[in-house]
Amino acid sequence: MVTRPPAASPEPDSPSRQKMQRVASAVLYAGLVLLALWIIRDFLPAVGWACVIAIALWPLLHKIEDHTWLRGRTTWIAAILTLAIALLVVLPVALGIGQASHEAHDLLEWFKGVQENGIAMPGIVQRLPFGAQQVTAWWQANLAQPLRESPAMKGLHGEAVMTFGRHFGARAVRGLMVFGFMLVTLFVIFQAGPRLSGALLKGAQRAFGENGAQLLDRMAAAVRGTVAGLVVVGIGEGALLGLAYEVAGVPHAALLGLVTAVAAMLPFCAPLVFCGSAFWLFAQGAVAWAIGLVVFGFIVVFIAEHFVRPVIIGNSTRLPFLLVLFGILGGAETFGLLGLFIGPALMTVLMVLWTDWVR
Structure with a gap:
């Protein structure tokens, strides 16, 4: 009985072995990258926004860093730019909330009046070139009467409003979290400065x-x-x-x-x-x-x-x-x-x- 010699395995430094190692390394690296992205998936929007803002302001960052007085002060530059971005977002939102709070009292009084007396039909409706009779009839049937017992007002006190409030609160908290992590990421990117862009281009x-x-x-x-x-x-x-x-x-x-x-x-x-x-x-x-x-x-x-x-x-x-x-x-x-x-x-x-x- 003749036995065949075992097949020779590739030499450690043979081209086939090196090719297998490169393929295995690529698969391993891809798997690790996907795993890392899956772990930080909830923070990817913050990272994405930070990257967009950093890319848009990158030429400005270079001009600031080239200034004689600010050369080498990367931490201060990053802190000032990040604070400026935060203020550009926070100040308009604060202005809108402040204005809305001033109008809240008048809006609440109007809402109470609507519940008791309905909504008066504007005089302009009577002067419409066409459809004035139909609009008037619909307004009298749906809006001119006290709205306390209307289906729309009952719906405002139902479970739907509570559900909407919970969802809105959850989205607001999530938005604040994304905004906070975006500022932290943006500060780190600005602080890295040219070293980061050089590393990305080299890679x-x-x-x-x-x-x-x-x-x-x-x-x-x-x-x-x-x-x-x-x-x-x-x-x-x-x-x-x-x-x-x-x-x-x-x-x-x-x-x-x-x-x-x-x-x-x-x-x-x-x-x-x-x-x-x-x-x-x-x-x-x-x-x-x-x-x-x-x-x-x-x-x-x-x-x-x-x-x-x-x-x-x-x-x-x-x-x-x-x-x-x-x-x-x-x-x-x-x-x-x-x-x-x-x-x-x-x-x-x-x-x-x-x-x-x-x-």
Whole structure:
């Protein structure tokens, strides 16, 4: 009986053994990275927001660090920039809460009066060019009577309101937690400074070559362009419409302008604010001012959304308008507010890959 000699195992330094080791190492590293991401999954939104803000402010950070008096004071620079970001978020929110607390008493009195007497029909309804009779009949049947026993008022005291309150409180606490961890992460990123950007570029070059480093630069440019396009254009829309509120006689024009600026940072959300203000003017009988506010608001939004914002974002990323729009809307639908900035960056990757493929 003839026995075959056992198959020789690969030598320790043979090419096949080295290839197996590289594959095993890649699988191990990928598994460890996925495990780490799963462990910190609740903190990923905070890290994402911190990265977006840091990328947007990175050129400013370099200019500050190059100043003679501030050279080498990375901790102080990081603390000041982080505090400035915190104040930019906290101060408008505090202003809105303070203004709402001043109006809470009047709103409560109005609510009690509605329960006892109903809502008086505005005189403008009688002067509508069409549909005045139908609107009057509906108003008399649903709103003009005391609303204490109406189904809507009963629903305000039901379990649904308690559930909404609990969910709102939980979301508020979670939002505060994300905001706090975002500030901590942002401080650490600013403190790391150029060392962090150098390490990221070096890692991208080692992993993907020179093209990987260039792609990382273009993704950062996409994020900066998106921040500029959303934030700067939103502030511009809020300023113009805030002036329009003041001219039209809408109360709390400055606060409404701030709300409009925040809403304008989200695509196509500003009309919700100025149309609501126009409806208030219409209910007060100022029909011409209401129509003028709506027309002016839509002109501002049309120019900002279709010309200014795509130019700012598209020029920094060299993306076509359609990809910019898809990136913003698709990113927001997939990742929430953070997706507004992630979407265009991913569209930039897609555009770079397509350009390299067709060369």
